[in-house]
Amino acid sequence: MYEKRKSRRIYVGKVAVGGGAPVSIQSMTVTKTDNVEATLIQVHELATQGADIVRVAVPHEADALALPTIVEQGGVPIIADIHFSVRLAMLAIEAGVHGLRLNPGNMRNPAHIKEVADAAKERNIPIRIGVNAGSLDKKLVAKYGRPTSEALVESALYEIGLLEEHGFRDIKVSVKHQNVPEMIAAYRQLAELTDVPLHLGVTEAGTPKQGVVKSAIGLGTLLAEGIGDTIRVSLTAEPVEEVKLGKQILQTLGLREVGFDLVACPSCGRAELDVFKLANEVEAAIEKMDLPPMQIAVMGCEVNGPGEARDADIGIAAGPGRGLLFAKGKQIGWVPHDKLVEALLEQAQKVADEIRAKGGSEVGDVQVLKGAGRRQALMSIGMTPTDEA
Numbered sequence: 328m329y330e331k332r333k334s335r336r337i338y339v340g341k342v343a344v345g346g347g348a349p350v351s352i353q354s355m356t357v358t359k360t361d362n363v364e365a366t367l368i369q370v371h372e373l374a375t376q377g378a379d380i381v382r383v384a385v386p387h388e389a390d391a392l393a394l395p396t397i398v399e400q401g402g403v404p405i406i407a408d409i410h411f412s413v414r415l416a417m418l419a420i421e422a423g424v425h426g427l428r429l430n431p432g433n434m435r436n437p438a439h440i441k442e443v444a445d446a447a448k449e450r451n452i453p454i455r456i457g458v459n460a461g462s463l464d465k466k467l468v469a470k471y472g473r474p475t476s477e478a479l480v481e482s483a484l485y486e487i488g489l490l491e492e493h494g495f496r497d498i499k500v501s502v503k504h505q506n507v508p509e510m511i512a513a514y515r516q517l518a519e520l521t522d523v524p525l526h527l528g529v530t531e532a533g534t535p536k537q538g539v540v541k542s543a544i545g546l547g548t549l550l551a552e553g554i555g556d557t558i559r560v561s562l563t564a565e566p567v568e569e570v571k572l573g574k575q576i577l578q579t580l581g582l583r584e585v586g587f588d589l590v591a592c593p594s595c596g597r598a599e600l601d602v603f604k605l606a607n608e609v610e611a612a613i614e615k616m617d618l619p620p621m622q623i624a625v626m627g628c629e630v631n632g633p634g635e636a637r638d639a640d641i642g643i644a645a646g647p648g649r650g651l652l653f654a655k656g657k658q659i660g661w662v663p664h665d666k667l668v669e670a671l672l673e674q675a676q677k678v679a680d681e682i683r684a685k686g687g688s689e690v691g692d693v694q695v696l697k698g699a700g701r702r703q704a705l706m707s708i709g710m711t712p713t714d715e716a
Contacts, residue, residue, distance in 0.1 A: 329553040334524045337453045337497045340404030340425035342379050344453075344499055345524030345556040350582050351379040352573040353526070353559040354566045355408070360390035360397070367400055369566065374403045376570040380557070382406040382428060391415050394422035406455070413439035420446045428455045431489040432464070432482075444495040453497035456486040459530055460504040476512035479504060483517055498523050499557065503530035507545045514549050524556040531561065538562040543576055550580050584620035587613055590639060591625040598627035599645040600664050608668050616672070618679045623671070624653075641675050643667055654678055 336346025344351060354373050358365040360383045370381050385391050385407045398405050404425035409416045411433050419427060420443070427447060431440045431454075447454055460474035463482055471478040479502040490498055500523050504510040510529055518525065529545040532538035542560045549555050558576070560569040577583035591606040592598075606625045613623065624642035626632030633651065636642025642653040643662075650667050652659040654674045662670040 329551065331553040332518050332525075332555075333522065334556055335496065335522050337499060337524055338451070339380050339406065339453055342404050348556065350550065350555060350577055351557040352377060352570055352577070353380040353382060353406075353557055354378045354569045354573075355382040355384070355559070357566055360384055361387070361393045363393045363396050366393070366397055370397065370401045370403065370405070373566055373570055374401075376567045377574045378403060378570045380404045380406060380426070382408050382559075384408045385415055385419055386410070388415065388418070391418035391422065394419055394424055398423045398425070413443060416443045417446060420450060420452055423450075424452065426453045426455065428457055430456055430458070430486055432486050440489055441493050444490050444493040448493075448495050448497070451497065453499060454490060454495070455526055456483060456490075456498060456500045457526075458483045458486065458500065458502045460506070460509070461530065474504065474509070476502075476504070476509045476516060479509075479513040480516045480520065484520065487521060487523060499526050500524075501526040501528055501559075503528045503561075505529065505531045505541075507541050510545050511548055514554055515552075518554045525554060527555040527558045528561055532563075534563045535568060538564075539572060542572060546573075546576055547580060550576070550582060587618055587620070588622045589613070589625065590622060590635060590642075592627050592631065592635075594627050597630060599629075599647050600627060600650070602627035602645075605643075605645075605667060609671060612668060612672055613675065616675065616679075618675060619682045621675070621678060621682070623675065625671075640678050641671060643671055655681075 331347065334345040336348060337344050342351050356366055356369045358369050360366050366383060373381050381401065381403050383397060383405060394407060406426040406428055407419035407424045409419060409427055409429040413434055416427060416429055434440050458479050460479065463474050463478055467478045467482055468474060483500050483502050487498060487500065500517065502513040502517055504513060507529060514525060514527065527546050527549055529541045532541045546558055558573055560572045562569050574583065578588060589610055592602060594602040602625065609623065609625055621640040624636045624639035626635050626644045629644060629646055632644030636644040636653045637656055640655060643650045649661045649663050652662050652670055652674065655678060659674065
């Protein structure tokens, strides 16, 4: 992991973005915003799944008029997605939204840009500039021949300048591209040229079959390099899937401790049981439990199994007809194959109760737990588990 890029800090409602704040997760509703009931249901669903910020589309006046109720009852910061219209932007600001997504360059009239910038500044409402490969200015496309990373960055810097010339600095920026290498290159270049917080995303990533891979590679690469302050996974799927994948990406990089980390072997001819079936059963059961961050290992044989299972908070290493159960590094005992899931869940609950009761121990400014929590905590202060000694 690289040192995190230094950026200015802004606030979307109470959620800090940039300036060393934890990477936040965003998503966007797919409902018609003027359908307040349906929109609030989806906002609450996204928040429950782990979204820190939710964006809603505001293409029409009816959508803008629905914003006060959505902002009041949403429970999470609400961003209004605005394009072209200064009137809709002003209605959104008056509705008390926690952020705007708009490109000032689309407004054309400098007086309109100043009007929005002044109003947003007065109410401490940040603005995200969303540069997208599919909607670049035709002059930039002609200059570079296609939507290159350089074209995205030039557009972003121009748009930033339009707001900063009016003294507005509560800005975050995205430079999204459907081509992952171009997207990575654009964010790397922009990160060197400005201290504005960066909103990461691979635009139009597609269905989960391809979009999961594109998003994990694009966002994961940049986050591992210390680039990125907030993320939105874009999938052609229900928006809750975007939030779930965002959480997985952050958890995998040790940037967020949420729920559980399931370690399961890919299986092979050495496996003493159906690892696929067991891992899926464990995952489905654990997802229904309210657990603190912990690592759970499901291993199919006695080669790598005991080591991985012992290192996790809870682990199973399968043998012929039975499996060896571990908890917090200690061997609990042998369990028949048909009782493995039940035994694992029982131990997981015990460990969860112990973690909550003890609260862990402190190393620097982070809480250290065993297994995944311990390793992630050490990584966050620049150590690896082997540095501990």
